[in-house]
Amino acid sequence: MSLPSDFFGRILFILQKYGVSFLNGAGKTMAIALVGTLIGCIIGFAVGIVQTIPVDKKDNPVKRGVLGLIKLILNIYVEVFRGTPMMVQAMFIYYGSSVLFGFNMSQTFAAYFIISINTGAYMAETVRGGILSIDPGQTEGAKAIGMNHIQTMVNVIMPQALRNIMPQIGNNLIINIKDSSVLSVIGVVELFYATKGVAGAYYTYFEAFTITMVIYFILTFTCSRILRHWEKKMDGPDSYDLATTDTLAYTSGLVKFPDPNEKEDK
Template sequence: MTSSIPADFFGRILFLLERYGASFLRGAGVTMAIALVGTLIGCIIGFAVGVVQTIPVSKRDGLPKRIFLKAVKVILSAYVELFRGTPMMVQAMFIYYGSQSLFKINMSMWFAAYFIVSINTGAYMAETVRGGILSIDPGQTEGAKAIGMTHFQTMTSVILPQALRNIMPQIGNNLIINIKDTCVLSIIGTVELFFAAKSVAGTFYTYFEAFTIAMVIYFVLTFTCSRILRWAEHKMDGPDNYDLANLDTLTQTSGMYPFKKRRTGNE
C-alpha cells in the first residue's frame, strides 16, 4: 500500500487530501461545533457566576441572606479556581471516566465533550466578567440604585451592556483557545480534527504531512474567527464621530444648532 504514496512532500500532501480530505473536513466541523457551543454555554455560565460574585452584601441584609450568599460565593470561587487550575485533559479524563466508576453515569462521548469545554470556559469567563463589571464606574451602580433599580436590573440594563464591550476581546480569545484545545478531547475518543489527523498519519506513517494539513486547517479556523470577532468589536464601537440630533430642542437652544429664520408674510 505504501508503494503508491508519492515520494515528494507536496505530492504526499495532495495524496492525503485526495484520499482523506473528507475526514479532515469532518474533524474540522466537529472541532468548530464543540468550540462554538462550548464557548457560548461557557459565556452564559461565566456571566451568571460573575454577576453572582459581584452581588453586594451589607450588614443591613438579614443574617440568612448573608450566610446564603457567602456560601454560594465560596462554592463558585472553588469552581473557578478548580477548573482554572487544572488542565482540560485531566478534567476530561476525570469527568468522563470518573463519572462512570464513581457515580455509574455513562456519559456519551459527545455530551462529555460539550460539557467539559463549557464548564472549563465558564470558569475563565467568570473571572473575565467579574473584572469587566468591576471596571465600570461605581457611580453608575450607585445611580441605578438611587432610582430604585434592583441588583439584577442594574446588571442587565446598565452594567453588563458596557462590560460586554470591554470583555469582547477575551470572549474571542476563549473561542480561539477552545478551537485549539479541543484536541485534548481525543483522549476520550472524540473524533475531532486532531484525532482525524492522527488516524490518517498512522495509516501511511505520514505524520509530518498529515499534521501539516491539520496545522493549516487550525490556522484557517482561528484566523477566520478572529477576523469575524474583530469585525463584531468594530460594529459595537459604532461610528467614530457622533452628531447631536438637530431635532432636539435642548441642543437647539444651547446654540449648537442655529434656528432657521422663519419667513413671514411681510418679507
C-alpha cells in the first residue's frame, strides 16, 4: 500500500499501520508518569517532614548532630535533582550505575527510578512549603496535648497541607507525562521513542509527531480534569452544618423564639 499524497490521508495511513505502536507508547508513558509521581510523592512527603523537624538548643547534642547531617544530605539531594536536567540525570544514572557500581539497570527500572527521585526532589520542597503554610498555632496546640513531631505531622498538619499542595501534585503528574519523553535517550520505548520509529519508516515526521502531540494533549487534559474534580471533592460542599452531639453547642432547631407578629391563641 502506497503512502497517500495528502496530509490527512497520510495521518490515517499511519494510524492504520502503526496505531498499536502509538497505543503501546502512550500506555508506557502513562505507567511511568503515574508510578513515578506516586513514588515521588512518598519520597517528597518523607523528605519534607524530616526537613521541618524542629531543632532546639536544649536537645541532645547527638540528636542535633545526626539530624543536622540528615538534613544536609537531604538538602544536597533536593538541590542536585532540582538543579540539573532530567535528561542528564537519566544518562548519568543509567550508564553511571554500571561504571561505578557494576549494576546493569534495565531500561524500565531506570525509567521508574529516574522519574521517582526527580519528582521526589520537587515534591520535597512543595511539602515543606505546604507544612510551613499552616498556622504555627496548630503545631503548638498539638504539642500542648502531648503529640510528638511525627504524630503532629500525620494527624494535624499533613491533612491540612495536603489540600494546599494538591494542585502541585497534579502539576507534577502533567509534567511527568511530558518529560518522560527524555527517557528515550536511554532507549525507553515510551510514546516519543515509538513515534521516532514510526516517523523514520516513511519519513513522515510532521504527520507522526502531529499524532503524538494530540495524544500527549489528550493524556494531560484528561488527567488535569480528573485532578480538578478530585480537588473539588476535597473542598467539600459550599454550605454545611456543624455536626455535633453537644446540644448546648448545636441549637439549630431546638429553640423556637416567639414571633411578636403572631397572635396568641385564645
